[in-house]
Amino acid sequence: MIKVSIMYPNNPGSTFDMKYYCEIHMPMVRQKLGAALKGVAVDQGIGGEEPGSPSPYLAVCHLLFDSVDAFQTSFAPHVKEFEADIPNYTNTQPTIQISEVKQA
Amino acid sequence: MIKVSIMYPNNPGSTFDMKYYCEIHMPMVRQKLGAALKGVAVDQGIGGEEPGSPSPYLAVCHLLFDSVDAFQTSFAPHVKEFEADIPNYTNTQPTIQISEVKQA
Numbered sequence: 001m002i003k004v005s006i007m008y009p010n011n012p013g014s015t016f017d018m019k020y021y022c023e024i025h026m027p028m029v030r031q032k033l034g035a036a037l038k039g040v041a042v043d044q045g046i047g048g049e050e051p052g053s054p055s056p057y058l059a060v061c062h063l064l065f066d067s068v069d070a071f072q073t074s075f076a077p078h079v080k081e082f083e084a085d086i087p088n089y090t091n092t093q094p095t096i097q098i099s100e101v102k103q104a
Numbered sequence: 105m106i107k108v109s110i111m112y113p114n115n116p117g118s119t120f121d122m123k124y125y126c127e128i129h130m131p132m133v134r135q136k137l138g139a140a141l142k143g144v145a146v147d148q149g150i151g152g153e154e155p156g157s158p159s160p161y162l163a164v165c166h167l168l169f170d171s172v173d174a175f176q177t178s179f180a181p182h183v184k185e186f187e188a189d190i191p192n193y194t195n196t197q198p199t200i201q202i203s204e205v206k207q208a
Contacts, residue, residue, distance in 0.1 A: 048200060048201060057201055
């Protein structure tokens, strides 16, 4: 299983509309990716290591797929549509990581 | 549900022993946190956004708890033991994020 983590950095002036993301963006992503998408998690940053410190990321979305190939094949046809929706919920540029899930 | 994400950065010269982490470190963490720990994921970075680019993090561990209070109460008594084991598997300093899970 592989995980694509999309991390929206928490910089000064950064904004993230979690309501839009959960109610509009993610349903579109789920619908477009269909059965290739094996799992989803959406995390809202609430803090860092020290009490009261800011979270490194405003939000992180994790998408699970059977393989990198399954991710690329299902994602590529929709990437322009996904990207075009980004300004509707954030002014940040996400950092992306692809991981192999070793324990879950 | 809250998620504590421990992210080990992928900088030049960084090392991470995933075998030690999965076979020695994580079993100790699970045992010490006991029933307060509601879920675990261990991700090994395999790439970034562009094909062939490095992952931002060598590894990421996600720990799930019912609440921030449940995390702090269960974690605090063992934090020195957890930290003392870090040099056994990595030479990096992890970045930590606490998140509220909005969708899973």
